[in-house]
Amino acid sequence: xxxTELATTGADxxxxxxxxxxxxVRALRDHPPSTVTELSQRTGLSRPAVDVIAQGLVxxxxxxxxxxxxxxxxxxPARRYQFRAGxxxxxxxxxxxxxxxxLLADLDGNIVQTVRRSVAADAGPAARLAELDKVVxxxxxxxGKTPSDIWAVTVGVTGAVDAAGQTSFFTPLPGxxxxxxxxxxxxxxxxxxxxxxxxxxxxxxxxxxxxxSDADDIVYLLAGMRNGAGLIIDGVLRRxxxxxxxxxxxxxxxxxxxxxxxxxxxxxxxxTVSPDDAAAWVFTAARDGNRAARAAVNRYVKDLAxxxxxxxxxxxxxxVIFGGxxxxxxxxxxxxxxxxxxxxxxxxxxxxxxxxxxxxxxxGALKLSLNEIDDRLFGAGLSAPxxxxxx
Amino acid sequence: xxxTELATTGADxxxxxxxxxxxxVRALRDHPPSTVTELSQRTGLSRPAVDVIAQGLVxxxxxxxxxxxxxxxxxxPARRYQFRAGxxxxxxxxxxxxxxxxLLADLDGNIVQTVRRSVAADAGPAARLAELDKVVxxxxxxxGKTPSDIWAVTVGVTGAVDAAGQTSFFTPLPGxxxxxxxxxxxxxxxxxxxxxxxxxxxxxxxxxxxxxSDADDIVYLLAGMRNGAGLIIDGVLRRxxxxxxxxxxxxxxxxxxxxxxxxxxxxxxxxTVSPDDAAAWVFTAARDGNRAARAAVNRYVKDLAxxxxxxxxxxxxxxVIFGGxxxxxxxxxxxxxxxxxxxxxxxxxxxxxxxxxxxxxxxGALKLSLNEIDDRLFGAGLSAPxxxxxx
Numbered sequence: 001x002x003x004t005e006l007a008t009t010g011a012d013x014x015x016x017x018x019x020x021x022x023x024x025v026r027a028l029r030d031h032p033p034s035t036v037t038e039l040s041q042r043t044g045l046s047r048p049a050v051d052v053i054a055q056g057l058v059x060x061x062x063x064x065x066x067x068x069x070x071x072x073x074x075x076x077p078a079r080r081y082q083f084r085a086g087x088x089x090x091x092x093x094x095x096x097x098x099x100x101x102x103l104l105a106d107l108d109g110n111i112v113q114t115v116r117r118s119v120a121a122d123a124g125p126a127a128r129l130a131e132l133d134k135v136v137x138x139x140x141x142x143x144g145k146t147p148s149d150i151w152a153v154t155v156g157v158t159g160a161v162d163a164a165g166q167t168s169f170f171t172p173l174p175g176x177x178x179x180x181x182x183x184x185x186x187x188x189x190x191x192x193x194x195x196x197x198x199x200x201x202x203x204x205x206x207x208x209x210x211x212x213s214d215a216d217d218i219v220y221l222l223a224g225m226r227n228g229a230g231l232i233i234d235g236v237l238r239r240x241x242x243x244x245x246x247x248x249x250x251x252x253x254x255x256x257x258x259x260x261x262x263x264x265x266x267x268x269x270x271x272t273v274s275p276d277d278a279a280a281w282v283f284t285a286a287r288d289g290n291r292a293a294r295a296a297v298n299r300y301v302k303d304l305a306x307x308x309x310x311x312x313x314x315x316x317x318x319x320v321i322f323g324g325x326x327x328x329x330x331x332x333x334x335x336x337x338x339x340x341x342x343x344x345x346x347x348x349x350x351x352x353x354x355x356x357x358x359x360x361x362x363x364g365a366l367k368l369s370l371n372e373i374d375d376r377l378f379g380a381g382l383s384a385p386x387x388x389x390x391x
Numbered sequence: 392x393x394x395t396e397l398a399t400t401g402a403d404x405x406x407x408x409x410x411x412x413x414x415x416v417r418a419l420r421d422h423p424p425s426t427v428t429e430l431s432q433r434t435g436l437s438r439p440a441v442d443v444i445a446q447g448l449v450x451x452x453x454x455x456x457x458x459x460x461x462x463x464x465x466x467x468p469a470r471r472y473q474f475r476a477g478x479x480x481x482x483x484x485x486x487x488x489x490x491x492x493x494l495l496a497d498l499d500g501n502i503v504q505t506v507r508r509s510v511a512a513d514a515g516p517a518a519r520l521a522e523l524d525k526v527v528x529x530x531x532x533x534x535g536k537t538p539s540d541i542w543a544v545t546v547g548v549t550g551a552v553d554a555a556g557q558t559s560f561f562t563p564l565p566g567x568x569x570x571x572x573x574x575x576x577x578x579x580x581x582x583x584x585x586x587x588x589x590x591x592x593x594x595x596x597x598x599x600x601x602x603x604s605d606a607d608d609i610v611y612l613l614a615g616m617r618n619g620a621g622l623i624i625d626g627v628l629r630r631x632x633x634x635x636x637x638x639x640x641x642x643x644x645x646x647x648x649x650x651x652x653x654x655x656x657x658x659x660x661x662x663t664v665s666p667d668d669a670a671a672w673v674f675t676a677a678r679d680g681n682r683a684a685r686a687a688v689n690r691y692v693k694d695l696a697x698x699x700x701x702x703x704x705x706x707x708x709x710x711v712i713f714g715g716x717x718x719x720x721x722x723x724x725x726x727x728x729x730x731x732x733x734x735x736x737x738x739x740x741x742x743x744x745x746x747x748x749x750x751x752x753x754x755g756a757l758k759l760s761l762n763e764i765d766d767r768l769f770g771a772g773l774s775a776p777x778x779x780x781x782x
C-alpha cells in the first residue's frame with residue numbers, strides 16, 4: 001500500500017484511523033499521563049482528532065482517564081490519558097541448571113510477580129519440566145491471573161536454540177536435547193511461546209535495564225562454570241542463521257572450555273568446599289590476599305580474555321559486559337580483563353560489569369515477550385487488547 | 392511527519408508528489424522498459440497519476456521514453472519508460488598492495504570503464520597516491536566524463552578503516568597509516584568520498600553479484616599472503632563500532648598469522664620462485680600430486696580453518712565465501728576446509744568459492760558508492776539528477 005493512496009482513497013480510512021490510534025498509543029507509552037494538547041504536540045495530529053482517538057482508546061481498554069482534581073487553583077485543569085499497561089501481561093522464565101525463575105510483568109515491563117525454585121543440576125527432563133510447570137503455575141496464580149491472561153511467554157535455556165525451539169546442538173542439561181518447550185508450554189498457553197538461549201536473553205536484559213542501556217553494539221559474556229556469549233549488533237539481538245551465534249566457547253583454541261578449571265583446581269581449596277562452590281571460595285581467598293588464589297584468578301582471566309578477544313576482534317563492539325555467576329567477583333576480574341584485551345585487540349571496547357546478576361536471563365525473557373507483543377500488536381495496526389494467538 | 396497528516400493537510404502535497412515520483416523511479420529500476428499500465432500495477436498508483444509523474448521524470452532527466460515502433464500488428468502499442476541509468480556515474484577503486492584498479496559505472500551498476508595499473512609492494516604513500524591519481528583520472532577521462540560528473544567515490548584499502556577514514560589501527564601498506572584518502576580525493580571530487588576496508592568491500596561484492604547473492608548472513612574470507620574477513624549480518628555489511636569488525640586474524644591463537652607460511656616454507660620450492668609466487672607454485676605442485684606440497688596445503692587449511700571456525704561459531708552464518716588471491720586454488724582448499732569446519736563448529740555453514748576473483752574489492756567499492764546514492768537521492772525524496780555534495 002502506497003502512502004499516497006492512503007491519502008487519496010476512501011477505502012483506507014479505517015486503516016488510517018488504526019494508524020492514528022497507534023500513533024497515540026506510542027505517544028502515551030513511556031510518558032507520564034498526558035493531556036490532549038501534549039499528545040497533539042507529540043504526534044502532530046490535531047487536538048480534535050486526538051480527543052476522538054483517545055476516547056476510543058479508553059473504550060477499547062488501551063488507555064485510562066485521569067480526571068482533574070476539583071481543587072486546582074489555576075483555571076480548569078485538563079483531563080489526562082494514560083496507557084493501560086495492565087491491559088495485558090507477559091511471562092519471562094529462566095530454566096537454569098540450578099534454578100527455575102519466572103517473572104510476570106505488565107505491558108510496560110513492570111514486574112508484578114516473581115517465583116523462584118531451585119532444581120537439582122542432575123534432574124532429568126521430566127523432573128525439570130514438572131518444576132517448570134509448578135513455577136509458571138504459581139507465578140500466574142499468585143498474580144491473580146489465568147494462562148489466558150498471558151500475551152506472550154519466553155523461556156531461556158542453556159545451549160543454542162535451533163529453528164524448532166530445541167537445544168539440539170548442545171546443552172548441559174541432562175536429557176534436555178529432545179525437549180520441545182514450545183510444545184510443552186503450548187498445552188497451557190494459547191499465546192505465542194518463544195524459547196531462546198540464556199546468554200542471548202541476558203544480553204537483551206543488559207541493554208534493556210542493565211549495564212549496556214546506552215549501547216547498540218554489545219558483546220555480553222556469561223561467565224561462570226560454563227562460558228557463553230550474547231551479541232547485540234546495531235541495536236538488534238543476533239541469533240545467527242541457525243540460532244547458534246555466540247558459541248565461540250566451543251572452539252578449544254580460545255580457551256573458554258579450560259578457563260573455569262583454573263579456579264576449581266586452585267591449590268588450597270578445602271575438601272569441605274563442593275566443586276560447585278570452589279570458584280566462589282577462590283574469589284574470596286584472592287580478595288583476602290591468598291597468593292595461590294590470586295594466581296588462579298589471573299590464569300582464569302588470561303583464558304577468558306582469549307575467547308573475549310575473539311569476539312571483540314570479530315565484532316568490534318562498543319562495550320563488553322561481564323555477566324553471569326562470576327560477575328559477583330567483577331572487582332577482581334575487570335581490571336586484568338581490560339589489560340589482557342588491550343594486549344590482544346586492535347580497538348579497545350569499554351568493559352563493564354553486569355548490574356542485573358542472577359535475574360538477567362528471566363529479565364531478557366520478559367523483554368523478548370514484550371518485543372513480541374510490540375511486533376504483533378503495535379507493529380502494524382491496533383485492535384482491542386486481547387491475548388494474541390500463535391500463528 | 393505522521394502518515395495521516397500527509398493525507399489531510401494541503402501543505403504536504405509537494406512532498407507527496409516527491410514520494411510518488413520516488414515510487415515510479417523504484418518501479419522503473421531493475422525492470423525492462425515499462426508501460427504506464429505496468430507501472431500502475433507495480434506501484435498501486437492510478438494510470439493518470441503515473442502518466443503525469445512519468446512525464447515529469449523524463450523532463451527532470453530520471454527517465455527516457457521509448458516510443459513504440461509503427462510496425463506493430465496488434466493495435467496501437469504503448470509508449471514505454473526506462474530509468475536513465477546514465478543520469479549519473481560512480482567510481483569504485485581498489486588500492487591494493489600490488490595494484491590499483493578503478494571501475495566506473497552508471498546508476499544501475501553497469502561498468503562503463505576499467506583502468507588497472509600495477510604498483511610496487513614497497514611503494515611509499517606519495518608514489519602510491521600519485522598512481523591512484525593517474526588511475527582515477529584515466530578512468531574518468533576515458534569514459535568521457537569529468538570529476539563533477541561523478542556522484543560518489545569509494546576506495547578500498549587494506550586494514551581496518553577508522554571513523555576518520557584512515558587505517559590507523561594497522562595496514563601493511565608502507566607509511567600508509569597517516570594517509571587520509573578522503574581529504575586527498577576531495578581535492579578532485581565534490582561528491583561524497585568513502586574509504587572502506589578491502590575485505591568488507593569484497594564481501595559486499597559477493598552478495599551483489601558473486602557467490603553469495605542468495606544469502607543475508609555471510610562470512611567472507613579474503614585468503615592470500617594475508618587473511619582478512621568481511622561480515623554481512625541480516626543483509627547489512629557490519630563495520631563494528633569503530634570500523635574494526637572482522638579483524639579476527641590479529642588473534643594469534645586462531646592461527647591466521649601463521650597459515651600462509653606453510654605454503655611459503657614448503658620444502659621443494661625452487662630458488663628461482665620469488666616469495667610472492669611460492670604459494671602459487673605449491674598449489675600447482677599439490678595439484679600435480681607433489682606430496683610435500685599436498686602436506687603444506689593441508690597444514691595451511693588446518694590453520695585457516697581455526698580462524699574461520701572462530702567467525703562461524705561467533706556469527707553462525709548461512710554461507711562462508713572463500714575469496715582473495717588463493718581462491719584460484721579453491722579446488723584444493725574447499726573440501727578439506729569443509730572437513731575441518733565440520734569438526735570445529737556446532738552448525739555447519741555452506742562453503743563456497745568466490746566467483747569475482749581479483750576485481751571483488753573494486754566491485755564492492757562500486758556497490759558502496761551506489762548504496763550511498765540510493766541513501767541520499769532515493770532514500771527520502773527525489774530532486775533533479777545532479778551529483779550530490781558532501782555534507
